[in-house]
Amino acid sequence: IEAIRNTVEQVKLLDRFSNKSTTGTLHLTATHLIFVESNATSILHHHIASVEKLSLTTSGCPLLIQCRNFRVVHFVVPRERDCHDVYSSLLRLLRPVSYDELYAFSYNPKQNEQQRDEGWQLIDLGAEFERMGVPCDQWQLTDVNRDYKVCETYPRDLYVPITASKPIIVGSSKFRSKGRFPVLTYFYQERKAAVCRCSQPLSGFSARCLEDEHMLQAISKANHNNRYVYVMDTRPKLNALANRAAGKGYENEDNYSNIRFQFVGIENIHVMRSSLQKLLEVVGTRSLSVMDYLVGLENSGWLRHIKAIVDAAIFLTKAVTVEGASVLVHCSDGWDRTAQVCSLGALLMDPYYRTIKGFMVLIEKDWISFGHKFADRCDQLDGDPKEVSPIFTQFLECVWQLTEQFPQAFQFSEWFLIQIHEHIHSCQFGNFLGNSQRQREELQLKERTYSLWDHLLSEQQLYLNPVYSPSFAETHPVLEPSTQPWNFKFWRNMYHQFDRSMHPRQSILKNTVMLKENSKELESTVRELQAKLQKFGVSTSPLELHSQQKEQAQEDTPVGSGEERTVEGSSATENGYGEIKGSFGSKSEPAIVSLEFGVARMTC
């Protein structure tokens, strides 16, 4: 590997929202940009979305780096030449053109081959369909796509109604955009209702396809409880109409028997991309007023889009769980909005997906295997900027909104979501590389890279939700979220995850996790001690033990550090309430970096 090394000293790192700055040394390695002061901040090159050299100031040459995980760093390099060196090196490094350049192919967590294989085998989608009760008397596994002949963006293993013969499948796939014909993605066992997904039909203004009509009929027949199939077109009606001119479009209710057609109006990737951009612009403003914030939040439309996705998922869930109807979901190509709605719907219907392992399975199924174009959407390789869009980020945010409404329903906390988000861009693990399963096989990811799921499971302690209650799942198997607008909140811990001054200064989550862990530790230690004491033939009552502990504890209590006048990174200067002239700008703040875990952890 070509190792680019570059070290610049006396670089200033400016805080984004206050006048604070720290001085340290900037190192550039082949994979990371590292800033070292009393502690190190490291930024993976893959996370960098843009580097900008701003105009020269008296203190040096400013370099503004924006990252895909919403970190924004503002360096000031004393010498212009150094700044330019770093700038041009970064430009070269942050636009990989081939997959081989990605970090995943050089990342080595010191595992042997067997461990690596085991890591990849953690998630087994075949087993997942079995868990749902498929194959069964109405649904079967088809080998039609074994060699990616029918649809190259679908996985090899697909589940279809038993009455859907091969010619029907092939015929239907020819009538669907990118060959993405209707297949099963979730089976609601209780009502034998299916959630299927596909892409838009190539119906144009009047085209029909008998095989496709048969396909939908087969889905309808597979459900004995309710003959009606809801067809959810997740696009706004206008977009669908416009597609007709291009020979695409939507299902004509007259041609398909037993369908109920419905638009749900989620906007396309371009709207979503610019919406997030607007949002980030607003919340990145220095000394933002409350009014401008709220106006900006509204104008960005971001929360409206998030709500639209949740609304669609609720619609899907109701159709399946209340009416017992099967639902077919599609958008244009069936890999963005369709993935969002299907996976979120399944999450509402099935408590399994609200566990750590289950959530991984859900992502693996609805996003990775069904060909959400992670490489394009997350801009992994230097590609078309118009293909980039925060579709998966939106999905994670929808899940977060739900965790806020149902604090006890999820096994994981928001740090799990944030950590997953970190890795769709990090290209450190193989899971999210490429655009489809076929491409991943060609890249031999399972042989050449490691699985993120294995890594996350190994540190799952960090991601547990302390108030998760499995019994909540029993009483609430299906979540019925409220769609009142005030339930949709700005996700500060995602979009400001690196802006320390904005976080709550003390965290209930962190504290409760710590208490719970300590309790567990203490309990096991006490048990151990008792066992040992017994071995020595000494018997002490637990009370004595307590009093001993207390004495000891008092001795150990550290003398209050009088100098430190802040609570977990809280300080007056950071907040800038004031306009008192020059009186205390020079006083240095104690540097306490105690971020919530999961955030700002280095990626190496």
Place this chain on the structure above:
Amino acid sequence: MEFSEHIKTANVEDVVLKLPFQPPMRGTLCVTGHHLLFSDRAEEREWQLLLLLRNIDAVEKSVENLLGYPQHPKAGQSQRTTGSSGTIIIKCKDLRILQLDIPGMEECLNIASSIEALSSLESITEMYPFFHRPRELSLNDPWGLSSPEQDYVQTERLWDRWRLSKVNSDFSVCPSYPGAMIVPRTVDDDALVKAARFRQGGRFPVLCYCHHRNSMVIMRCSQPMTGANRKRCREDELLLQAVIDESELGYVIDTRSAQQAQQARMTGGGFESKSFYRPWRRIHRHMERGKVLQESLIKLVEACGDPSHNMDRWLSKLENSKWLSHVHSALSTAGLVAECVERDGHSVLVHGSDGTDTTLLVTSLAQVILDPASRTFRGFLQLLEREWVQAGHPFQQRCARSAHSHARLRQECPSFVLLLDCMWQIWRQFPLALEFSEALLLRLAQEAYASDYGTFLCNNEQERCTLGVKENTHCLFQFLLRCSEREKYINPLYEPTELAIWPSVQPQSLQLWTGLFLRWTEHAETMAEAREEIWTIIKEHRERTGAEETTHTPPTHRDTFTAVENLMDELTIL
């Protein structure tokens, strides 16, 4: 009693009560002098609803008469025409909305007019606190938590430079101040009287907080009456000079904009001019008050009641209400005051115009930021007593009506609710630093508007003395501190810290207080369950560390753990 003349129909059977997100209940409705009672038919022993009439902000009635007018108005209930009925929608000051379907048009109208009349009685001694006599409380119990005298005696660091003045013991110097106040030692009572004449409403500068780290102080007052021709008052100037040493600086935080302060001169008010108050620097921080704040609350509550599920509409209504901007300016002004005292080491004088609303908001929030003592359960209630009740925040006027009322606005203003909201924001950011929980803030928000207790009655101490409030009502703060009540409002995660807690005032860090404004929504339940769960975890942990006995000082868990570890090492050596 005169109440009876307002009650034409005391009882109605077969009434349907609809509470938010609950199935309708059928039962008996009863109006008394102070309460609205509703009891379920099935279990008559148990009151399903006991609503203080004072809590009712607005009544909306609509009647339907399908079969024409009732033939004989005098006819008994049994002969009531079947077709007539009425609906009363009751909007409470605690923001709850309930609906009563009442059979019989006449009954409905009677009940509605009784509620309207009884809920807006003006006479304070006829209010419920004067009649509330629970068995477990006695009128001889102590009233209030502390007095200026006690505060002074207990704070040793004051004795050197400050004294207790009883110049106002008959409330003649300043009707809205308490009988005793802490003032600079070098200023005598005569000077105070003169300074009081120079300040609006006689509210001359008094001490409200002395910082435990550097003995810098926060003082408060009302605006100086400089007027258009820049009047001066030597005594007022000397009083302020006495607060700080020659070489030092002080800050006057004026809660009005510079322009507003200028305009105030036209009506006799004004501000401390630089030339006459040399060591003091003035900073203007505009904060809304009065009508503007009340209208903001009304708009916010209206937005929260909007049934549409439209995101943009909600955000624009939220923004339109400007409530969060008020939260922001209150917190950041308080932060500025705290910053001056703690980081800059200067004393601060806070005032607006009257010195009874924004001034108190700022001084009390600054104390919470700076002073660990005011973050305890008792300490916070003491702070409220000192800075709001005794300092003469006119609760009676400010909390006469709330957000639902159609009545013409008079002196209403949700300053106190704004304080509680700011406290909630601080709690969100420092969930371990306060000894009390959100539940206490909610309770206080309710009690300020309608209460069984006398604490928030009247506008100032003088009125309380005249009406014998302390002799004839019970004290809310004392009641809340009783063990059984206290338990409901304790923050299980509390870990005291000596440090100042600086809240972030970035708009992204501020949130709508859903606990108050969306209190009556469906999901309050799942949130409560989660809180319960946190409680359980903490209790389990306490049991394991054996800390139940010392609830006041939660142990440092790590230390306990190392202690166990050390023990284990010893054993291994053994």
